[in-house]
Structure formats: C-alpha cells, structure tokens
Amino acid sequence: MNLLRVQDAQLAFGADAILDHVNFVLEPGERVCLVGRNGAGKSTLLKVIDQQVVLDDGQVQYVGDTVVTRLPQDPPAQSPQRVYDYVAEALAESGELLTRYHLLSEKMAAGDASSGLLTEMDSLQAKIDALNGWQMETRIEQVLTRLNLPADTSMAELSGGWLRRVALARALVVDPDVLLLDEPTNHLDISMVRWLEEQIKEFKGAVLFISHDRAFIRHLATRIVDLDRGQLTSYPGDYDRYLAKKQELLEVETAQNAEFDKKLAAEEVWIRQGIKARRTRNEGRVRALQDLRKQRQQRRELQGKANLRVNEASRSGKRVFEGEQLQLQFDDKPIIRDLDLLLQRGDKVAFVGPNGCGKSTLIKVILGEQDVDGGKVKLGTNLEVAYFDQHRSQLDPQKSVMDNVGDGKQDIVFQGRPRHILSYLQDFLFSPKQARTPVLALSGGERNRALLAKILLKPSNLLVLDEPTNDLDIETLELLEQIIAEYQGTVLLVSHDREFVDNTATAVLYFEGDGVITEIIGGFSELEHYLSMKSATAPSQDKSSTQGTKTETQRSHSTSLSDKGSAQRQKKLSYKLQRELDGLPAAIEEKEHQLEQIQQQLNEPEFFSQPLEVTEPVMQQAAELDEALMMLLERWEELENLSKQSS
Known part of the structure; x- marks a missing residue:
C-alpha cells in the first residue's frame, strides 16, 4: 500500500517548470534517494511533500493517517x-x-x-x-x-554535528511513517555519518532523502529518483545501476534529438525552395513543419557540465612545509603532539577526523597563521594560496555573483588571457541572468560553485579546500576531483565525503584524538583498512589507564609524508594506487624522451652563443623536466616497494 502519492504536480518559479506534471509514489520501507543538478528543484519537491510549498497544479495525497516529517538542510540555530x-x-x-x-x-x-x-x-x-x-x-x-x-x-x-542529531530527534519523536532528509550528511564528520546511516537503516518507515554523498547513497538507497528538467524518472535498484541506466537514456535522447534536428533542417530547406515549389506545396507537410518547430522550441536542453579549471601560479619551492616534534594545545586540550610532518610540492593530503579535533588549526600552522607551543617549523617559499572556506565567508550575500567573483570588474585575467566575467562564469554554469543575481538568492550548491569560481580565478600553487563537497551536485563533484588530480601544485583537503577523499587524496592525515595525528598513504579505503587492523590488534586493557598517555606505538603514528618505512604502507595497494603504479613507467618514459630532446638542443655548438632570453627558458625547461622525472622515479620506487611488501 502506498504511503503518499504526488499526482500531476506542476510548479514553476520562472520560465521553466521545476515540476512539469510529474507523478511520484512512495512505498512502505523504501529508502529513496532524490538526485539531480543544483537548482533542479529537489529541496522544493521535499517542501511540496511536507506541504510547505503549494503546487500550481496537481496534488499530494497522504494515504490514511500517514505522518510525514522533514529534516531541514541546515541544522537548528544555537x-x-x-x-x-x-x-x-x-x-x-x-x-x-x-x-x-x-x-x-x-x-x-x-x-x-x-x-x-x-x-x-x-x-x-x-x-x-x-x-x-x-x-x-x-x-x-x-x-x-x-x-x-x-x-x-x-x-x-552543541556543535553543528550534535545540532544535526537534535534535529533528527525532533523529526523522529513524532513517530513518522515518512522521513524526509535534505542533505543530512552536510557538516557531519565521518563517525557521525556512519552513525546516521545506522539510524536510517533501523528506521521502520519510508525515507526520501537528497544527498550528493555517493558512499552514503550506495549504503542506503533502495531506489533512485532523478529530477531532470522538470521530470521525475524512477530507477529501481542501487546507485551504480542508476548511473548505467541514466547514461543509456541520455545517449538515446542525444541520438533522437540529432535525428529530429536533421529532419527539421531538411524540412526548413524544403520550405525555402523557389516559386515553383511553393505552387505545389503540400499543405499537410507545412502543418507538420509547424509542429516540428513548436516541438523544437519546447525542448529543454540538458544543462551542460561545469568547466572547472585552475589558474595556476608559478611553482612553489619543493618543500611546502616541514615541522619537527610540533606541540600545540589550547587550555588543557592537546591539539598537536610530537608531530613530524613534511609536505612537498604536489602532495594531495586529506585531513580526516571528528569535528573540533584540530584539522583547521593544523592548516593554519602550515600556512604560518598559527604559532606552535614547541617544535621546529619551516615554511615553504613562493606559496600562492587559494582557500575554499566551508562557511563561504568570502562571498558577500548582498552582492551579485559577478561582483563577488570579479571584485566588481567586468574584465578579468585567467591563465594569462583576458576574459569577460560573464564568459568566465558560464564555465561554472551561471547564465548572464544568474550572474547578476545576489548570492543570497542562490541555492547551497550554486553558492559553492560561485565560491569555486572565485578561488579558482586566483593564481595559486597551494589549494586549501575546507568541505568543498557540501551541496555540490555529483557531476560537479566529479569535475572537481578531476582538476585536483591534474593540479600541479599542493592540495590540502578537509572532507568527510569518503568517495571524494578516495578519488583525490594521495595521503590522509588522520586525527586520532589527544593530539595524535597519523599518516595513511592512500585514501579513505586505506584509512578504513588501518582502523580495522588497529581494532583487531589492539590489546584489551582498561581504557582509563591509557587515557592521556602517548605510547611508543602512538609515537610511530606521528608522521612525515616522505617516510618510506611507515607501517601503514605494508598492505595491499588500493585500486587507485595500483592504477597509478601501472601508469608510471609510461609517464617516466615520456619525461625521459622530452628531456632527451631538450638535451640535444643544449648540446648544439651554437646554443650558448644565442642571447640569454633564448637560452634561459630552454635551460629552465630542462631543469623542470629533470625534477619532474626525479619525482616520478621516487613515486615509482615508493609504490613498487609497497607492492612488494604487500605480496
């Protein structure tokens, strides 16, 4: 028996309908994930079901005494x-x-x-x-x-995570039949996300939730419902089946549209023929052409993908940060204890741990914005930092998107070339009309895209991303993963999105508590392996006897990213690292070939008789290729040793 039905729902806030005569049914015990692009209307649909928004047409029917409650996107205020x-x-x-x-x-x-x-x-x-x-x-x-x-x-x-827990208690206390959740994992640390997953699995009623956390969706969803251009499409089964089926349907749609456009173009050629053709014109064919034109006018094109690119600055020094035996505490609470840390250019490091454990503090230490109580600190040289702040404090909500991103300028410089601000913002899926809209009127995902546009415009060689995945749709998340992978500089990433960390990080700094910070080579999968091994080998002892004491085992967890002998590396390579290892020989061969060509130029007898402005760039290129080759060889040796240790 159905719990609720949405019938022929129509709703529009502008020219295009958010809901275009859609139907939806929710069955008892289902856990349905509602997916779609930012601004597609997912949160609005939840508000419609919760009777907080009135439809232009159609209706929402609750079957019997169905009780519905909604957990809002933002936690309650303190x-x-x-x-x-x-x-x-x-x-x-x-x-x-x-x-x-x-x-x-x-x-x-x-x-x-x-x-x-x-x-x-x-x-x-x-x-x-x-x-x-x-x-x-x-x-x-x-x-x-x-x-x-x-x-x-x-x-x-209470912190943000605990406030989210209180909001869930308020939703559950009415003993609902249907639980509506809007981005429930935002601002939750990984332990809280796992806790939430268990709570939802234990819930006896039906759940309709919005999420862009792919691991969360995979663990919970029994059905995927896609909201795309005003239409709802149901995909029974898990998230991976949805991705495959959705891609098939988009390919079919593209082929059908191409065939339609070809037919329309042929009819347009026919209608524009000369006088003789007009005299013998088939009026039925003319009416059919008019119908084709009308259909083409009503077609809603698939929104394009964001074109995220980084405005990279000149390279930083090879050493980005080095700390020896770092100590820091606030009042009586240890934040950093006996930490040895070396960050080198090109490292992509994820900071993982519960909220309030000191992740942001360590980032400030690395950037030279926070002094330590003890230890030696060596800051990197020639650092150009772009900082993504999870609270979006760099955006003025009263100003338009273009004024926020371009600082009031119409023309900007990106990757050495002048561009108009509206053209640049179209890469981030902002139409000219949206670009002139105040940030205050944007959805959470659109605000995050605006902030990405602002920070990626700034030339950088050190990218700091603090919870960049909140509210971003999955396609934009995947593009962000791609630019992080291709970024030549250093990336410091704070994220509780497990799949995002897996796809981007080459190392994890895990905050274990009591100031202990452990390095794990790889991503979140490697971190889970480490935690499971630690749990399996931990001696059974009175917890209180070890509280506040750092053992020699814990000391070995204080980390340097260049330490090749870490115990955490003695495990099977993840799929991601194995792919990296498989691709390194070809990359090394390519760099050697490029270096050989440059070397041939340098060996020519007349080379150094040329002006300095001609020879210096070639010599600089040779030095950069040589350094890049050495880094590839070091990485190959590191992964090869790890592969041998795990075999």
Missing part, C-alpha cells in the same frame, strides 16, 4: 533553549505541556514547594492525562536515549 524543549516542540500541545511540567519538576526538586506551583502542577497533570501525554513523554525520553542526547543541555553548547 540558542539558550534546552535539547528536551526543542525536541518536545514537535509534539505541539502535548510537547508544550510536557516542557512546562519538566521545568516545574526541576523547580520542585530545587526546593520550591509553593502552593501556586503545586496547583499548576496538578492542572498540568490533568491536561497531560487528557491528551495521553505521558506516552509522549516516554517517547521523548526513548528518542533522546537512543540518540545519546543530553536532555538538559543548552542548544548553545
């Missing part, structure tokens, strides 16, 4: 309100009475036994009895216990 009170608010009148009863009970426990208080308590008990409110109180306590939430803690004391 406030003096207690967790218990915020969760109880979802129960309307019963929640208000229970909140008041809870408060009066605390007063009585504190020694207040006035007659007025007792009278109000009696009145509240009667009202709660009449509404069967004690059952609701039991439900609140069960949900808070299940989610491990402190009932009497102020919302102002």
Whole structure:
C-alpha cells in the first residue's frame, strides 16, 4: 500500500517548470534517494511533500493517517533553549505541556514547594492525562536515549554535528511513517555519518532523502529518483545501476534529438525552395513543419557540465612545509603532539577526523597563521594560496555573483588571457541572468560553485579546500576531483565525503584524538583498512589507564609524508594506487624522451652563443623536466616497494 502519492504536480518559479506534471509514489520501507543538478528543484519537491510549498497544479495525497516529517538542510540555530524543549516542540500541545511540567519538576526538586506551583502542577497533570501525554513523554525520553542526547543541555553548547542529531530527534519523536532528509550528511564528520546511516537503516518507515554523498547513497538507497528538467524518472535498484541506466537514456535522447534536428533542417530547406515549389506545396507537410518547430522550441536542453579549471601560479619551492616534534594545545586540550610532518610540492593530503579535533588549526600552522607551543617549523617559499572556506565567508550575500567573483570588474585575467566575467562564469554554469543575481538568492550548491569560481580565478600553487563537497551536485563533484588530480601544485583537503577523499587524496592525515595525528598513504579505503587492523590488534586493557598517555606505538603514528618505512604502507595497494603504479613507467618514459630532446638542443655548438632570453627558458625547461622525472622515479620506487611488501 502506498504511503503518499504526488499526482500531476506542476510548479514553476520562472520560465521553466521545476515540476512539469510529474507523478511520484512512495512505498512502505523504501529508502529513496532524490538526485539531480543544483537548482533542479529537489529541496522544493521535499517542501511540496511536507506541504510547505503549494503546487500550481496537481496534488499530494497522504494515504490514511500517514505522518510525514522533514529534516531541514541546515541544522537548528544555537540558542539558550534546552535539547528536551526543542525536541518536545514537535509534539505541539502535548510537547508544550510536557516542557512546562519538566521545568516545574526541576523547580520542585530545587526546593520550591509553593502552593501556586503545586496547583499548576496538578492542572498540568490533568491536561497531560487528557491528551495521553505521558506516552509522549516516554517517547521523548526513548528518542533522546537512543540518540545519546543530553536532555538538559543548552542548544548553545552543541556543535553543528550534535545540532544535526537534535534535529533528527525532533523529526523522529513524532513517530513518522515518512522521513524526509535534505542533505543530512552536510557538516557531519565521518563517525557521525556512519552513525546516521545506522539510524536510517533501523528506521521502520519510508525515507526520501537528497544527498550528493555517493558512499552514503550506495549504503542506503533502495531506489533512485532523478529530477531532470522538470521530470521525475524512477530507477529501481542501487546507485551504480542508476548511473548505467541514466547514461543509456541520455545517449538515446542525444541520438533522437540529432535525428529530429536533421529532419527539421531538411524540412526548413524544403520550405525555402523557389516559386515553383511553393505552387505545389503540400499543405499537410507545412502543418507538420509547424509542429516540428513548436516541438523544437519546447525542448529543454540538458544543462551542460561545469568547466572547472585552475589558474595556476608559478611553482612553489619543493618543500611546502616541514615541522619537527610540533606541540600545540589550547587550555588543557592537546591539539598537536610530537608531530613530524613534511609536505612537498604536489602532495594531495586529506585531513580526516571528528569535528573540533584540530584539522583547521593544523592548516593554519602550515600556512604560518598559527604559532606552535614547541617544535621546529619551516615554511615553504613562493606559496600562492587559494582557500575554499566551508562557511563561504568570502562571498558577500548582498552582492551579485559577478561582483563577488570579479571584485566588481567586468574584465578579468585567467591563465594569462583576458576574459569577460560573464564568459568566465558560464564555465561554472551561471547564465548572464544568474550572474547578476545576489548570492543570497542562490541555492547551497550554486553558492559553492560561485565560491569555486572565485578561488579558482586566483593564481595559486597551494589549494586549501575546507568541505568543498557540501551541496555540490555529483557531476560537479566529479569535475572537481578531476582538476585536483591534474593540479600541479599542493592540495590540502578537509572532507568527510569518503568517495571524494578516495578519488583525490594521495595521503590522509588522520586525527586520532589527544593530539595524535597519523599518516595513511592512500585514501579513505586505506584509512578504513588501518582502523580495522588497529581494532583487531589492539590489546584489551582498561581504557582509563591509557587515557592521556602517548605510547611508543602512538609515537610511530606521528608522521612525515616522505617516510618510506611507515607501517601503514605494508598492505595491499588500493585500486587507485595500483592504477597509478601501472601508469608510471609510461609517464617516466615520456619525461625521459622530452628531456632527451631538450638535451640535444643544449648540446648544439651554437646554443650558448644565442642571447640569454633564448637560452634561459630552454635551460629552465630542462631543469623542470629533470625534477619532474626525479619525482616520478621516487613515486615509482615508493609504490613498487609497497607492492612488494604487500605480496
């Protein structure tokens, strides 16, 4: 039996319909993932189902007494309100009475036994009895216990991840049949994402969720529904089947459109023939041409892909950062303990760990913006930093996209060539109309694209990306992965998107807590392998006896990215690293060939008799090729040794 039905839904906020006479059905027990490009209308559809947005036409039908609740995209604001009170608010009148009863009970426990208080308590008990409110109180306590939430803690004391957990408690306390989740993994660290996955799997009702976290989708979705150009298409099965089927349908659509356009072009040639042809014109054929023109006019083209490119600066020094025995703590909390770290040009390092563990602090140390309490720090030279801030503080919400990205200029310089700001923004899928729109009016994904456009415009050789994947659609995520892979500079990445880390990072700095930071060569898959091995070999001992003490084993986890003997490397190569190893011989051969050609120029007798402006660029190119070749050889040796150790 269906839980809800969306029938012939029509909704438009502009020229193109967000929902174009669509239908949708949700069955009990389903976990449906709603996917689509940024701005396609996914969040709007959830609001329609939650009756927060009214359709232009069509209807949403709940079957029977179906209860629907929605977890918004953003966590609740920090406030003096207690967790218990915020969760109880979802129960309307019963929640208000229970909140008041809870408060009066605390007063009585504190020694207040006035007659007025007792009278109000009696009145509240009667009202709660009449509404069967004690059952609701039991439900609140069960949900808070299940989610491990402190009932009497102020919302102002909670981090973003805990606020998201409180919001989920508020959604679950009404015992819904349908749970709507809008980007539930945003701002959650990896442990919280895993926890959320388990909570959703245990939920007995149906779930309709929006997410761009591919690992999250793969673990949870039983069906994929794609919102594309106002149309909903259902794809039963898992996410990988959806990708394959979607690609097939797009190829069919492209072929059909090409055939249609060919027929239309032939008819346009016919209609423009001379006088003789007009006299013998087939009026039925003319009407058919008019229908073809109308169909072509109504066609909604597939939105193109973003064209993300980096405006790279001149190369930095080979050493980007070096730290020896670094120590840092805030108050009594260790942030960095006995850390040896060497970052070299071309490293792509992911910072992984729970929220508040010190990832952003270490980045500030690397950039020279944060002093350490102890240890030696050597900063890199010739660094040009582009910083993607997860809070988007570099964007002025009141200004337009073009003013934010171009700093008010109409003409910009990108990769050494002048471009108009509107042309540049089209690479990031902003039409001229959208480019003139205030950032305040954009969706979360569109704001992230605007910030990417701003930071990628700046010449850089050190790219710092702090949670860049939040709200980005999957196609843009894949393009971002590609530019990181091709980027010649250094990348520091903070992300809780497991697949994104797997596809981009060559090493992970894992923040284990208590200031211990461990290097793992590879991506998130290698990190999971390390954690599982650590869990399997950890001695059973009293946790309290080891708290606050750093053992010699932990000391070995303090890391240098150039250390070839790390124990973490003694494991099977991941698929990504194996592919890299397989491709290195060809890359080395290509560099050797290029260097040989340059060397032949240098060996010519007349070469050094030429002006300096002619010889110097060639010599510089030879030096760069030689250094690149050495780096490839070092990387090949490193991966080859790791491959032998794992065999």
